[in-house]
Amino acid sequence: MIDVHFVPTPNGHKVSIMLAELDVPHRLIPYDMLAGDHLTKAFRQINPNGRLPAIVDQAPADGGQPFAVFESGAILLYLSEKNDGALMPSDARGRSLTQQWLMWQMAGFGPMHGQAHHFIRYAPEGQTYPVSRYRNEAVRLLNVLERRLETEAFLAGAAYSIADIATWPWVRAIRAIELSLDDYPAIKRWFEKIDERPGVRRGTEIGNERNLASLRPQLSEEAWSNLFGENMLKSSLSRTD
Numbered sequence: 001m002i003d004v005h006f007v008p009t010p011n012g013h014k015v016s017i018m019l020a021e022l023d024v025p026h027r028l029i030p031y032d033m034l035a036g037d038h039l040t041k042a043f044r045q046i047n048p049n050g051r052l053p054a055i056v057d058q059a060p061a062d063g064g065q066p067f068a069v070f071e072s073g074a075i076l077l078y079l080s081e082k083n084d085g086a087l088m089p090s091d092a093r094g095r096s097l098t099q100q101w102l103m104w105q106m107a108g109f110g111p112m113h114g115q116a117h118h119f120i121r122y123a124p125e126g127q128t129y130p131v132s133r134y135r136n137e138a139v140r141l142l143n144v145l146e147r148r149l150e151t152e153a154f155l156a157g158a159a160y161s162i163a164d165i166a167t168w169p170w171v172r173a174i175r176a177i178e179l180s181l182d183d184y185p186a187i188k189r190w191f192e193k194i195d196e197r198p199g200v201r202r203g204t205e206i207g208n209e210r211n212l213a214s215l216r217p218q219l220s221e222e223a224w225s226n227l228f229g230e231n232m233l234k235s236s237l238s239r240t241d
């Protein structure tokens with residue numbers, strides 16, 4: 001059994017999709033980030049970085065104590081390895097390509113789109129420089145993805161892999177930063193093919209539609225502090241032991 005510390009965001013959906021694709025028994029433990037559920041010491045003992053998602057494998061392959069994994073990309077690699085290399089090509093080139101595009105998602109596509117969401121949707125209005133900086137990066141990375149998918153069916157080549165699982169939920173969120181799949185025909189084709197997969201359908205059942213529906217969510221002072229301000233900083237300072 002795997003415990004999934006979960007929020008229905010693009011990073012959370014990577015893990016719920018992977019578990020549904022593999023049909024692995026798991027228990028979702030939902031967090032309300034606006035209420036600051038993730039700022040507790042108990043959660044930072046699971047994820048020292050204090051962010052979601054994280055998993056705790058109650059029955060690791062070595063038969064030892066429960067094992068916690070944080071960072072959504074590391075979780076995808078862990079679950080693939082534990083399940084006989086599922087959704088990871090078996091040849092060396094295919095494996096490397098999967099890792100390259102997974103790192104690209106984790107270090108580039110996800111963080112830059114995340115900052116675009118922050119400045120377009122959450123930051124006080126009127127900050128033209130950060131909005132244009134991150135919108136440009138978000139668009140540049142979509143152009144990189146479009147060029148790749150013009151020549152390959154999936155990110156690592158012919159086979160669907162964890163690199164696609166990592167990228168797909170962030171592409172799903174682009175309309176919230178006022179971008180459209182209609183401008184990216186190759187990405188749109190890839191997106192729709194993956195959207196039809198039963199595992200992807202099941203993994204996104206707990207949706208973020210409510211969040212996406214509102215371009216500029218109104219946060220209370222407390223929620224703002226939990227996500228971006230004093231409460232978040234205070235929690236990162238305190239020791240967990």
Ligand SMILES: N[C@@H](CCC(=O)N[C@@H](CS)C(=O)NCC(=O)O)C(=O)O
Binds near residue numbers: 007051072073228
């Ligand atoms: N690189 C991390 C990013 C995790 C992350 O930023 N998660 C967001 C939710 S999608 C979060 O926990 N936000 C809480 C906060 O910003 O305080 C991963 O991929 O797991």
